[in-house]
Amino acid sequence: MASPLEKARKDPESVKAKILLVARRVFGVYGFHGTTIRMVAQELGMDISTLHYHWGDKRDLYEAVVLDINHDLGQNLINVEKMIHGLPLPDRLAISIDYMTDYLFAHPEISNLIIFRYFGKTREEAGIDFKVPEFTYDIARSMGLVKNKKNVSSHVMLMVLALMNSMHCFISGEDFFRPIVALSREEYIAETKKALKFIHIPAFTQGSDQKDK
Amino acid sequence: MASPLEKARKDPESVKAKILLVARRVFGVYGFHGTTIRMVAQELGMDISTLHYHWGDKRDLYEAVVLDINHDLGQNLINVEKMIHGLPLPDRLAISIDYMTDYLFAHPEISNLIIFRYFGKTREEAGIDFKVPEFTYDIARSMGLVKNKKNVSSHVMLMVLALMNSMHCFISGEDFFRPIVALSREEYIAETKKALKFIHIPAFTQGSDQKDK
């Protein structure tokens, strides 16, 4: 049985795909409770009943958005893992930060929604979750920071979480932070990358391997 | 004319003070749209009309919460600034991180609400804002990272923002992150402090020593 999400992914020109795209953005800006299906429908130029016809209720649409973002994020983490395979740790970090920062700045609703999910609650708890634990572990592993396959140290996990959070914050908070530093968008992206590398690469290298300190 | 907020602060035993306390927590957990005044009233064991009697409408209550949190945060930044005056940079950072982490873990709704404010929008834009730009500048100054009084470099501002964000994320995201690292609350707080210092102190010190541009 093909879910609306699967149909949307199969045909990017379909109405379902357009709905998914707009829903990602609107949910990303206003969160679950802050978004009304009328807002989504209006942005799409269609009636709310048409939305229901394609996707079911609001919760279904939101969970499809979460699944879709999980999928996209996972794909890109796989991509970056291939790019950095075999390189020394500082290079792995620098390339990962550059790649993921560019990707997330191009799709800020991903960072928005992940942060909403981290730090907010919805009144009716959802059954679907972001794969942060899995992703965090995968990143730690692909960075070569995992010694025993089973026991990843809390310290390493927190380091990885700090890096991911920092990225999401700068991307999701662009509208808030960029006026503070008075930079153009391009400058802000460049400075964000620079700051992330400046802060986190020394932390990781001094923490795991002492080959280059 | 005394606003409800001023009355609440004058008498911590008053009904208005109790309302403010509960409202901080509920708004912090569910955000503005996710919170209903019925939720707040029920948690207080009072009728919604009593809430209106004391505070006016929902927006008023929310803005009072924001003002209150701004006030508390500002006070604590002043406190910490006194504590670190005259010490060398690494000590200033370590003490600030310890103090503010403890404070925010004791009042997580502050981090929650600040993060809500950074990364989400409300449908009707509010007239009241967090004082992040001012606070960021003050922190940079009290850390001795500001060269010219007028032009604070974007790089330094981003470093300070990164540190503040990292703190808020770990505190606000405790329910999400702590199961990932499988730590008790006390361990989680200790590890958070350790990670924050481990990551950010080298970044700041290497920044002010060799290259600040």
Place this chain on the structure above:
DNA sequence: TTACAGTTCAATCATTTGATGGAGATCAAT
């Protein structure tokens, strides 16, 4: 053409939610 599945939308319903009115309770001062 007809038949039919797929799609869209105006109209409508039911619930939630923010807000209000007015009656009653409580209490201090006179």
Place this chain on the structure above:
DNA sequence: ATTGATCTCCATCAAATGATTGAACTGTAA
């Protein structure tokens, strides 16, 4: 006890919001 101010809550309203219905439109195959 009376009065008036303060406070509380039940009942209710109006708007917002999620969801549904049924009619109409579209295109395609027989």
